[in-house]
Amino acid sequence: MNLPNNHPADSLGFLKAQIANLESLAKVEHARLVAMGAGAHEGNTFRATVSVAERESVDWRAICEKLAPSRQLVTAHTSAKEITTVRVVARTGALLAVA
Secondary structure: OOOOOOHHHHHHHHHHEEEEEHHHHHHHHHHHHOOOOOOOOOOOOOOOOOOOOOOOOOHHHHHHHHHHOHHHHHHOOOOOOOOOOOOOOOOOOOOOOOO
């Protein structure tokens, strides 16, 4: 989506602000569905299914501390890759009004 006459930084910033608002609303609706309990819940357009399950996870940090691997072993199993990050923040003194 290109917003006319806007710098890409402004467009991205406005979009991220709108996304944050939508994510906040989505969290509320998510909580409402969870409160309805497990099962399928029919709306007019969508069906939501709430499932409850147990998930197991491995505490790799605790395992690592217990086994005390050498720096050489950690280095041998470490990989690196280039990543690109774009960070958008409001300019100091800028008035933000997201409709």
